[in-house]
Every structure is written in structure tokens, then in C-alpha cells.
Amino acid sequence: MEIQLGLNWHLGHGQPERLEMELFDLLHSIKERGSLQAAARENGLSYRHAWGLMQKWKALLGQPLALLERGRGASLTPIGEKLLWGQRRISARLGPDLDSLASELASELHGLIHRDPLPPLRIFASHGLAVPLLRDLLQARADVSVDLQFRGSLDSLRLFAAGKCDMAGFHLPVGTLGARLAPRFSRHLDEVADQLVKVVRRRQGIVTATDNPKDIHNVGDLVRPGIRFINRQPGSGTRLILDLLLEDAGIEPQRIGGYNTEEFTHLAVAAMVASGAADAGFAIEPVAHQFGLNFEPIATEDYWFAVRREDMAGIAQGELLALLRSPEYRSAISGLVGYDAASAGEVYKVSQVFPQQGNNRSTPRHT
Structure with missing residues (x-):
């Protein structure tokens, strides 16, 4: 069952x-095409x-949303621009939360409607573009109900260790950034009980307006007067990376204008920059591409699923592993700029990813 x-x-x-x-689709196409006729054609409208x-919304608002000039095409007015970017910002901010709520409700209804159903595969995960894509492919390919909820990396692992989710x-x-962050993650993992599955490799970096008008290339540039930054929430993997980079550069976070202004997803960060509400943010590469932003690569990272070893033989987990290794998944990922799924589906011991974990056991799990 799917709920939207x-x-x-x-x-x-x-x-x-x-x-x-x-x-909104029409306004976006006018902005891209510079023509009402081309915009109408692109959206299947007469x-x-x-x-x-x-004309309807010009009359209701008292101002036009676009300037339509014979022989000179069409362009959005300031109110049209503001309306379009407002919609994109709100969708980017609330969309992942709505998806999480829809997924949770669909799983609950699935259990009431179907007799002896497979329990939903509950995944708590840091926000990214590969995971919802994977969920959609899995539900289309197999009769597997997936309850996907977006949370920060540390919160997802903490709840996994507490037995609140399956993955x-x-x-x-x-590299060295990951080695320094490793203890924050590995404390929630058990060398004996857990395994790690690679999902994708991707890049994070600084996103700025097209053509980078304020010449922002690294974290040191964020402290310049007048630069407005949009941050991620505490506990997110992205925030942890940024804070380490600032520490390495000897920068006090409070010197950055907007350091305490936070969003909960990469999409929301990109939407804030694209709308002009911020000059820079830290996010994954494909959202910069999606919003037509400049991207300055800073860190390469791997996205992982933590799975209990005893669950690896489960039907849902098996289907997910097969999908990760499939040409179908790799083909879908190829459409995301900066994503690499060449090693997707590889399974690792915890100590292979976190060598310092060794054979240590974490605290007992709650089930």
C-alpha cells in the first residue's frame, strides 16, 4: 500500500x-523557457x-505573476519569483516529513488489511536521495512494505541500538574526517550482532548561488561579513562534518552568520540558498544540481545501512540486498549527480568500517 x-x-x-x-509548474517552466507558450506545451496545457x-491570479492578487510581452517572451515578476521559491522551499522543508508520516501510516494500514503480512521493514535514516529511491524501487519490485523515517545519523543509530527499527x-x-568521527557512530554498533551494508558513495560540499557571486569556496570564507549561512540540525552527520572542518580551520562557529539557523534536510538547505534567503549551505551534490546551484566539493563519504546479522536472512532484507546489487538500482542512481553505486550491496563487519571497534561489545540491546 502507498499513501501520498x-x-x-x-x-x-x-x-x-x-x-x-x-x-507552480507553469511558473517554473516560464522561468526556464522564457515563454508562456513553451511553458504551456511542456506541462500539457493549452x-x-x-x-x-x-490572468486569474493577476486579478486576485492585483499584480501579474509574469510579464508577457509580444515578441519578447515571458519572465517572472518579483511576486511570481517569490511565490515559486516559496513553494520550493516549503516542499523541500516539509516533503521528507510528509513522506515519513505517509510511510508510517501505510505500514500500519498494511498490517490491518492483509492477513499474516510480512512486518514492514522499518528504516530510520539520515536524509539523502538514494534511500527514498531505494524504498520506491523495493516496493515496486517486491511485496515488501517499507516504513522509512528520516532522522539524523546519530539518532538513527541510537534508535537502531535500542531495537526501535530494523535498519x-x-x-x-x-579518510581522516571519518576516522575522527568514527567513535561517535561505532558506540551504537555491535561487532558480533551487527553488519554494515554499503548503499552509495557521494560528495558533500558548500552550495552557493549560480556562478558563486560571493566567491565562497571553503569554510574559511563563511566568516566574511555579510555572508548568510544555512546550517543543518545538531546530530546530523552533515553538521558533525562541518563542525570538524571548522575546528580544523580554527574557526569559532558563532563567527559564521546564520550558524544557528537550521534546516533538517539537504533539499531544504538548497532551497534556502536558491531562494536567496541564504548565501551558502553545506549539502550533497545532487541537490545543488537540482536547484541549479554552484557546488564546491569538500568531503567524500559513504552511506551505510546498519543491519542485525540475524536479520540478514529475512525476506525483506534479502530483497533489499538483491536490489542494491542490481543493474536497476545502479541505473537509477546514475541519474543523481555525484553519486556512485559501484560498491552498493557489499556487506562488511563493523570492525572493517570502524577498526577501533575491534572485538568490543556494545551495551546490551533492548528488544
Whole structure:
């Protein structure tokens, strides 16, 4: 079972009018194509219908959303731009939460509707673009219900150790950055009871407006006067990486304007920068590409699933492992800029990823 939750907009004075969601698609296409006719064609609308939408909202708001000039194409007005970026920011901020709630509810309904169903595969995971893609492919390919909830890397591992989920998704930089962060992660893993499955390799870095107008290339540039930064929440793997980079550079976090302004997903960070509400953020490469932003690579990292060894033979886990190793998954991942799935589906002992873990056992698990 699949549930999709969405947002409805109501706009205007007195009794606000419901805003047609196709208007946002039309505004986006006008911005990209510079033509109402081309925008209408791209969205499968007649020119008459597209023109009518624009005139309707011009009348309701008292201002046009786009300038339509014969022979000179079309361009968004400031209010059209603000409306479009507002929608993208809200979708980026709330979309993952809505997906998590929909996934949780679908799993609960699945258990009530189907007799003797397979229990849903519950995954708590750090936000990224590969994991929801993997969920969708798995549910389309096999009769497996997946309850995916986005949380920070450390929170996902903590809840995994407490027996609250079947798998935990987290990301760890390669090299010295990862070695220094390792103790924060490995404390929640058990060398004997757990195994790690590689999902994807990806890059994180600084995202800025197109053409990088403020010439921001590294964390040292973030302290310059007037630079507005958008951060990730405490406990997220991205925040941990940034704080280490600042420590290495000898930078006090509070010197950065906006350090305490936080978003909970990579998409929301990119949307803030794209809308002009921030000059820079720290995020994964494909969201920069998605929003047409400049990307300055800083760290390469691996995304992992933590799985209990005894669960690896489970039906849902087996299907997931097979999917990770499939050409279908690698083909889907190839569409995400900066993602590499060449080693996806490889299984490791905890001590192979966290050598300092050795043969130590973590605290007893709660089940």
C-alpha cells in the first residue's frame, strides 16, 4: 500500500482562493523557457488555459505573476519569483516529513488489511536521495512494505541500538574526517550482532548561488561579513562534518552568520540558498544540481545501512540486498549527480568500517 500526502495552497484576501498546483509548474517552466507558450506545451496545457491561469491570479492578487510581452517572451515578476521559491522551499522543508508520516501510516494500514503480512521493514535514516529511491524501487519490485523515517545519523543509530527499527541509515566521510568521527557512530554498533551494508558513495560540499557571486569556496570564507549561512540540525552527520572542518580551520562557529539557523534536510538547505534567503549551505551534490546551484566539493563519504546479522536472512532484507546489487538500482542512481553505486550491496563487519571497534561489545540491546 502507498499513501501520498501533499500540501494545498490558498491565496488571496478575505476568502482565500485555492491555488492550482499546476500554476507552480507553469511558473517554473516560464522561468526556464522564457515563454508562456513553451511553458504551456511542456506541462500539457493549452495556451488558452495557461493564459487564463495567469490572468486569474493577476486579478486576485492585483499584480501579474509574469510579464508577457509580444515578441519578447515571458519572465517572472518579483511576486511570481517569490511565490515559486516559496513553494520550493516549503516542499523541500516539509516533503521528507510528509513522506515519513505517509510511510508510517501505510505500514500500519498494511498490517490491518492483509492477513499474516510480512512486518514492514522499518528504516530510520539520515536524509539523502538514494534511500527514498531505494524504498520506491523495493516496493515496486517486491511485496515488501517499507516504513522509512528520516532522522539524523546519530539518532538513527541510537534508535537502531535500542531495537526501535530494523535498519539505520548513516553516512561517514572517507579518510581522516571519518576516522575522527568514527567513535561517535561505532558506540551504537555491535561487532558480533551487527553488519554494515554499503548503499552509495557521494560528495558533500558548500552550495552557493549560480556562478558563486560571493566567491565562497571553503569554510574559511563563511566568516566574511555579510555572508548568510544555512546550517543543518545538531546530530546530523552533515553538521558533525562541518563542525570538524571548522575546528580544523580554527574557526569559532558563532563567527559564521546564520550558524544557528537550521534546516533538517539537504533539499531544504538548497532551497534556502536558491531562494536567496541564504548565501551558502553545506549539502550533497545532487541537490545543488537540482536547484541549479554552484557546488564546491569538500568531503567524500559513504552511506551505510546498519543491519542485525540475524536479520540478514529475512525476506525483506534479502530483497533489499538483491536490489542494491542490481543493474536497476545502479541505473537509477546514475541519474543523481555525484553519486556512485559501484560498491552498493557489499556487506562488511563493523570492525572493517570502524577498526577501533575491534572485538568490543556494545551495551546490551533492548528488544
